[in-house]
Amino acid sequence: MATDARGLTTEVAVRVRDLHRSFNKDGGVLNGLDLDIAPGEFVALIGRSGTGKSTLLRALAGLDRDVAGHGRITVPEQVSVVFQDSRLLPWKRVLDNVVLGLRGPDAADRGRNALEEVGLAGRERAWPYQLSGGEQQRAALARSLVRQPQLLLADEPFGALDALTRIRMHALLRKLCAAHRPAVLLVTHDVDEAIVLADRVILLDAGVVRTDVRVELTNRVRSDAEFARLRTLLLDELGVDEEARR
């Protein structure tokens, strides 16, 4: 429980306070970062390479046990991670990958439903190598969502996909998040992707939050004036000059 400006208690899915992480003693990757994510909120995290995006995500995922640092992190019970590579176990068929570690007699049915949701019905018995890159990533999404996460962490999940597949995956992810309402932290280097997907875009610089903007768009299309304004704002903050962004 946290308190907002009016003194009311509000619930948060993620609370990070004064988070420090460093890989060597010369300089920190995260330098006193604060961040709150509300339940069901979709936050995109952008920033140049080396600004600590992945470090933050791995800290929230609990995957940074060997990294030096301090700070306070609160995350929900159920956290799922989607990586840039699908990380499907190559020796397990798609359905077995999705339900890996799930308990209960209905695990297989839940897995089948999840696969159907991501449009992979009928591929339950396929080996991972038989799927295309986009399909593998959809299976990885199914594996995450079948666990009904309260927080979904995604580290450039579409980074390795081609542009067309990526557009389809954006639509799918928005649909899935609308249906399941997890809090989402999506790391991306793509400003457009961040604006298309997120309720809020956070820009990380030198290990702290530099910009935190709300995306209030009725139509998430590039021709929208607000879209263009946000895009310009964020690209300015990232230091991309006029020439390069055309």
Next chain:
Amino acid sequence: MTATLHTPEPQVLDRVDERVVRRRLGPGRRIRFAFWIGPALVLALWSAGSATGVITPAILSAPWDVVVAFEDQWVNHDLLGNILSSLQRAAIGLTLGVVTGAVLAVVSGLSRIGESLIDGPIQIKRSVPTLAVIPLFIAWFGIDQEMKIITIALISLVPIYIHTHNGLRSIDGKYAELAETIGIGRGEFVRHVVLPGALPGFLLGMRFAVTASLLGLVVVEQYNAVAGIGHMITLAEQYGQTDVIVVGLVIYGVFGYCADSAVRLTGRRVLAWRQTLEG
């Protein structure tokens, strides 16, 4: 052509199929009975050599003489009993060795303490020739079945351990990371990630272990055996029966080859998830 276009019969022969096909660099498609072609060729050469007199009986008995000796052993000297006795020894010893080797490899592969306790002694055991240890084993376990099975188990344990350990440690660390994020326990991690991931290594170890167990068999059956192929060879040696020795060798060869083929076929089945040149 215009007239035939509407007939239901497809003009398959006229269909154009022009392709640009690259030269294949991998081994290509499988040949039927590929497992038997090489050995059959060796047998053919042996027969031809013996028939033409290039291979004299003093060097190597002719295949047909071996067949006669085989029949003689089968009818008059309980060859089947010898074979079963040897197979039983090898199977029990191999099973013990494989199970122990795999368990030790997993323990040593997944725990640093296990590694420091297990890995060294096994490497030391590996560099000590088994033949040299047998006198000691005789002192410890006597000259009966127990000593023989333990020797075979120890010989086959080493390759299983080495290859399973190596296979396990070669598993991509990102899968362990994934397993951590989906919150499975150590038992499930071993079952779903470690064992299947180490399986290719284990199967390679298995191929070595199978032949190692036969090697152990030959050695231990020279000691106080009353039955077994090694026993039969030892007797034949004393009576100068080269044809009987060759019968024994052929049986060892067939054992080894069949067992190896079985492991490879199993491997092809259970490793269907891989896309390799094995095909």
